[in-house]
Amino acid sequence: MSRRITLDRLPRDDRTNGWYYTLLPPPPARVLEGEQTADWLVVGAGFAGLGAARRLAELRPNDRVALVEAQRVGLGAAGRNSGFAIDLPHGVDMNQIERNRAQLRLVRSALEHLDTMVTTHQIACQWSRRGKIHAAATDAGMRQIEAFAQGLSLIDEPATLMDAEATRRYLGTSYYKGGVYTAGCALMQPAALVRGLARALPMNVDLYEDSPVVAVDYGTSVRAETPKGAITAPRMVLCSEAFTPAFGFLGDKLFTLYTFGSLTRPLDDAEVKALGGEGDWGIIPASRGGTTLRYTQDRRILVRNVVRYVPGLHVGDAALARIREDHVHAFRARFPMLPDVGFDYTWGGSLCISKNRGTVFGKLADNVFAALCQNGVGVTKGTIAGRAVAEYATGLDSQHVADMMLFPEPELLPNRPFLDVGVRAELAMARWHAGAEH
Numbered sequence: 001m002s003r004r005i006t007l008d009r010l011p012r013d014d015r016t017n018g019w020y021y022t023l024l025p026p027p028p029a030r031v032l033e034g035e036q037t038a039d040w041l042v043v044g045a046g047f048a049g050l051g052a053a054r055r056l057a058e059l060r061p062n063d064r065v066a067l068v069e070a071q072r073v074g075l076g077a078a079g080r081n082s083g084f085a086i087d088l089p090h091g092v093d094m095n096q097i098e099r100n101r102a103q104l105r106l107v108r109s110a111l112e113h114l115d116t117m118v119t120t121h122q123i124a125c126q127w128s129r130r131g132k133i134h135a136a137a138t139d140a141g142m143r144q145i146e147a148f149a150q151g152l153s154l155i156d157e158p159a160t161l162m163d164a165e166a167t168r169r170y171l172g173t174s175y176y177k178g179g180v181y182t183a184g185c186a187l188m189q190p191a192a193l194v195r196g197l198a199r200a201l202p203m204n205v206d207l208y209e210d211s212p213v214v215a216v217d218y219g220t221s222v223r224a225e226t227p228k229g230a231i232t233a234p235r236m237v238l239c240s241e242a243f244t245p246a247f248g249f250l251g252d253k254l255f256t257l258y259t260f261g262s263l264t265r266p267l268d269d270a271e272v273k274a275l276g277g278e279g280d281w282g283i284i285p286a287s288r289g290g291t292t293l294r295y296t297q298d299r300r301i302l303v304r305n306v307v308r309y310v311p312g313l314h315v316g317d318a319a320l321a322r323i324r325e326d327h328v329h330a331f332r333a334r335f336p337m338l339p340d341v342g343f344d345y346t347w348g349g350s351l352c353i354s355k356n357r358g359t360v361f362g363k364l365a366d367n368v369f370a371a372l373c374q375n376g377v378g379v380t381k382g383t384i385a386g387r388a389v390a391e392y393a394t395g396l397d398s399q400h401v402a403d404m405m406l407f408p409e410p411e412l413l414p415n416r417p418f419l420d421v422g423v424r425a426e427l428a429m430a431r432w433h434a435g436a437e438h
């Protein structure tokens with residue numbers, strides 16, 4: 001049975017992504033033109049798609065792999081995030097010890113892979129093994145990070161509790177009452193990283209950028225149409241994350257949140273001195289509705305906060321301007337020693353979420369595979385899900401595949417408008433609970 005889907009939602013750039021637009025422009029894109037064929041079609045060149053395409057090419061060196069991306073690599077969520085390649089979960093679920101272990105194996109394998117890629121291919125992305133701090137600005141936040149540290153000790157993961165003075169010395173700002181430092185996380189410039197990963201793809205991967213898939217014919221093979229061409233392959237791997245329902249799958253199980261970042265100009269020497277601290281760093285907030293911060297190797301400060309439910313996958317200029325005000329407020333509260341520093345960029349990016357934080361891995365149809373729904377931590381999870389789905393699709397019996405299979409599938413969502421009301425209420429609660437962590 002063949003079926004044709006015309007996509008009703010496509011990624012489009014709004015020229016706001018600071019990580020991307022502070023890089024030099026890339027060489028011209030190779031656009032998909034005319035009728036093409038491949039052995040494998042991978043859709044979406046974020047962390048999952050780059051991981052899947054690379055692993056397919058390694059496992060099947062004589063096959064041609066086509067990786068089709070709607071925009072330039074780095075303009076999607078993979079190039080818009082806060083740049084934490086995270087190893088440890090934000091919370092430890094003591095009822096799921098086996099799953100915790102599987103998750104740690106997976107994300108550490110992803111970190112090792114990214115580490116190797118950065119080193120081997122000399123990817124200039126400010127890759128930094130500085131770890132991260134879960135920082136708390138309130139008493140409630142302190143209780144949350146102490147519980148987090150306890151959870152880590154139960155799974156034998158080393159963590160260092162920091163008091164207010166230790167966090168001030170490390171970060172410069174005296175906004176925080178304390179933190180938990182863990183060493184495994186890597187920090188980086190995400191648009192530079194994904195661009196570097198794309199440049200380093202094996203010779204048997206053809207990367208087509210600025211080539212949005214606008215229609216798909218599903219049958220014994222899959223034919224994907226783009227504005228200037230089409231590609232037919234016996235198998236497709238979907239790594240399209242928040243845009244997946246437009247491909248005709250999982251519309252009743254996945255929903256989209258947006259979160260937002262702002263980036264300053266580089267601090268000058270006097271500002272670096274006024275800030276203090278001990279080099280580059282990254283802070284994850286104690287509470288879900290709180291503010292993530294980075295101080296980068298090129299001396300910029302990133303603020304990320306505000307989470308919105310955006311079913312239409314588009315945030316207007318007026319909403320973005322209001323969110324920027326939230327970022328300015330968070331910045332001024334934490335960095336009174338930098339009164340002349342403002343933001344050069346403010347942007348939003350999509351997160352693909354499921355109700356039970358389940359993940360989509362494996363087969364969606366006879367010849368359609370997927371690595372989807374990274375629930376907002378896709379740098380490591382997306383990378384490894386992409387690599388694992390390539391192993392699964394080529395029949396490799398690997399530890400990655402066995403570990404991925406331990407995670408639950410997404411549950412059915414309530415119908416709209418109940419979904420809309422529920423998600424908005426939960427986000428409002430998280431924001432309210434965050435208080436001064438925001």
Ligand SMILES: Cc1cc2nc3c(=O)[nH]c(=O)nc-3n(C[C@H](O)[C@H](O)[C@H](O)COP(=O)(O)OP(=O)(O)OC[C@H]3O[C@@H](n4cnc5c(N)ncnc54)[C@H](O)[C@@H]3O)c2cc1C
Nearest residue numbers: 044046047048070076078081082084213241349377378379
């Ligand atoms: C502001 C922000 C901060 C974040 N911080 C972090 C963080 O610090 N650490 C972390 O781990 N995660 C973070 N995330 C989440 C992380 O960015 C995502 O989980 C990750 O990008 C998911 O990777 P992916 O490859 O699965 O999907 P994506 O990166 O979303 O890639 C999907 C790709 O598919 C392409 N695509 C979609 N439709 C089509 C089509 N029709 N045709 C062709 N191509 C198509 C898109 O253009 C996109 O490039 C953050 C996200 C945001 C927005």
